[in-house]
Amino acid sequence: SQTIHQWPATLVQPVGSPLSLECTVEGTSNPNLYWYRQAAGRGLQLLFYSVGIGQISSEVPQNLSASRPQDRQFILSSKKLLLSDSGFYLCAWGRRATNEKLFFGSGTQLSVL
Amino acid sequence: DAKTTQPNSMESNEEEPVHLPCNHSTISGTDYIHWYRQLPSQGPEYVIHGLTSNVNNRMASLAIAEDRKSSTLILHRATLRDAAVYYCIAGYNNNDMRFGAGTRLTVKP
Numbered sequence: 001s002q003t004i005h006q007w008p009a010t011l012v013q014p015v016g017s018p019l020s021l022e023c024t025v026e027g028t029s030n031p032n033l034y035w036y037r038q039a040a041g042r043g044l045q046l047l048f049y050s051v052g053i054g055q056i057s058s059e060v061p062q063n064l065s066a067s068r069p070q071d072r073q074f075i076l077s078s079k080k081l082l083l084s085d086s087g088f089y090l091c092a093w094g095r096r097a098t099n100e101k102l103f104f105g106s107g108t109q110l111s112v113l
Numbered sequence: 114d115a116k117t118t119q120p121n122s123m124e125s126n127e128e129e130p131v132h133l134p135c136n137h138s139t140i141s142g143t144d145y146i147h148w149y150r151q152l153p154s155q156g157p158e159y160v161i162h163g164l165t166s167n168v169n170n171r172m173a174s175l176a177i178a179e180d181r182k183s184s185t186l187i188l189h190r191a192t193l194r195d196a197a198v199y200y201c202i203a204g205y206n207n208n209d210m211r212f213g214a215g216t217r218l219t220v221k222p
Contacts, residue, residue, distance in 0.1 A: 013118025032208065034210075042213060042214060043200070043212045043213045043214040044157070044200075044212035045212075046210070046211060046212075051208075057208075061157055061205045071184070072159070091158075092156070094210075097206070100164065100206070101147070101159040102149075102157075102159065102210055104157050104158065105156055106156055107154070107155065107156050108154060109154075
């Protein structure tokens, strides 16, 4: 069966510090991978998605970046965090086909202070 | 991907059916209608999806209007564990998944 791992579960970082969130998927190959962010009480905002190693599409210009160094690994990074980067970050994967469902990780609650 | 419109919140009593509406008037002929739900402090989970015909699974039923401009997620007997935010999404593939604010469902005992 397929599983998605996302860590850490919670993170408190000072403004201006770097960020690295990691997501890995097991039990499948060539998945589409996604990073979403959710501000408190709001919907999910798609940040990045990837259809293959080294292929990243950015949805929203910001100080975040994403990388996919391996087929089932997706990393969200920032060189200098802003207060506005606080939120609930979710990684998800989906099969490369029409109308396939998304599977989400358990999320990382990031607080930038 | 088509824009969807859902009520901000709804309430239901436990053991009663719940009908969650969604409008997607700009849906294209190839867009599927997906429903996800998000429990507190968790990632969303898939509920159901369909294209034209009504769909049933163990979690819920999806009723799609004949013109496909609206749909309704039906929970046949709401339980306290069904309290969540429900998202309706219209899209062709999983790169089209744009989650709006959803409907916050409260289930009263």
